[in-house]
Amino acid sequence: MMSDIADLEIFARVVTAGSMSAAGREMSLSPAVVSKRIRRLEDRLGTRLLQRTTRQIALTEAGQGFYERIVAVLASIEDAEAFVSRRSAQARGTLKVSAPTSFGRLHIAPYLGTFLEKNPDLAVNLLLSDDFVDVVGDGFDLAIRIAELQDSSLVVRRLAPAHRVLCAAPGYIEQHGMPLDVDELAHHVCLAASHQDPWRLEGPHGPVAVRASGPVQTNSSEVVRELTLAGVGIALRSTWDIGPDLSAGRLQVVLPQYRASRHVGVYAVYPSRRFLPAKVRVFIDYLASLYGPSPYWDHGLDEVLTVRNAAE
Missing domain, CATH: 3.40.190.10 (Periplasmic binding protein-like II)
Structure with a gap:
């Protein structure tokens, strides 16, 4: 179908340019290619559209009627393409x-x-x-x-x-103590949503995985955050989530030498x-x-x- 439309465009350009060579120059096609595409169009339609001489071309009666009709079609296609291009270029x-x-x-x-x-x-x-x-x-x-x-x-x-860090409320640390090594997390309440388990951390001795376990199971990261602020346990939280809580002292970093993957x-x-x-x-x-x-x-x-x- 696209090649058929291209043949129509070539035919219309030949008519407006007055010759195949002039149309070829406008479309960066050789006269031989233009002539071949016109013949293919005529063969498909089963009629002659152009009378050719060595100097000029002339429309046949069928060619005149065909030209008048395809000009409107090509104009509609151009308008449709311009509409889509404008929509693609504008955020709407x-x-x-x-x-x-x-x-x-x-x-x-x-x-x-x-x-x-x-x-x-x-x-x-x-x-x-x-x-x-x-x-x-x-x-x-x-x-x-x-x-x-x-x-x-x-x-x-x-x-x-x-960036994600291990953190806990000061009240939790006061009651349960500050873990000094990642292995000590096994003796603490570690809070995580179901999609966050296990924690994959990077520390001084390479990567380590910690399986969080606590008294509450939830699929909500926001619930984990509220539990952590309430002093229920230790959590692995993103700084985009707890930045104000760290700044205000409502949470503090646990095991700062361990971070979630930098990737x-x-x-x-x-x-x-x-x-x-x-x-x-x-x-x-x-x-x-x-x-x-x-x-x-x-x-x-x-x-x-x-x-x-x-x-x-």
Whole structure:
């Protein structure tokens, strides 16, 4: 079908240019190729469209009627292509986004107003879940994931690092003591949501896995955070989640020599880089500029961590 449309375009260009050689120059085709495509079109239609002489061409009666009709068709196709191109170049429509519950509430929702002001033709459908959604199957334009992502058929862009530290409330440490080595965690209450177990840590002697065990089972990361603040146990939390609690002293770092894998990050994942819709591109660019390699939620935490570790 596409080659048929191309033949129509060549025929129309020959008519307007007045000769096959002139049409060929305009379309960067040789006269021989133009002549061959016209003959193919005539063979397919079963009629002669052009009368050819050594100097000029003339439309046959059938060719005149055919030309008058295809000009409108080609104009409609050009208009349709321009419409799609404009939509691809402009951020418009509804953007369907998946994000982890806590992260979406803390670090996406507060900034949607500014994003929508900059993109008035966009609407956002933000769905929060701690499950890994099927981006393609569930019809999402993109998903925000906080993980150490493996090879995937999806396209991935890192938006920010995601530092995670072991932490506990001062009241828990006062009652149960501060663990001095990772092995001592076996004697402490370790809190984790079902999708966070086991903890994979990197320490002075390499990677280590710790299986969290505690009196509460939950699939909610937010529940774990509240339990930790309430002094129930030790948890592995992201600094984007507990930064203000560390700064205010409501939580303190446990075993600072151990951290979650440095490869964990905040990522945008989306189905394809080819023909990326403008609405997806502008949203990813917005989040990347908002977070960056030194995200705002980590500002000041180096000093807080240093002071607390020294005090211990």
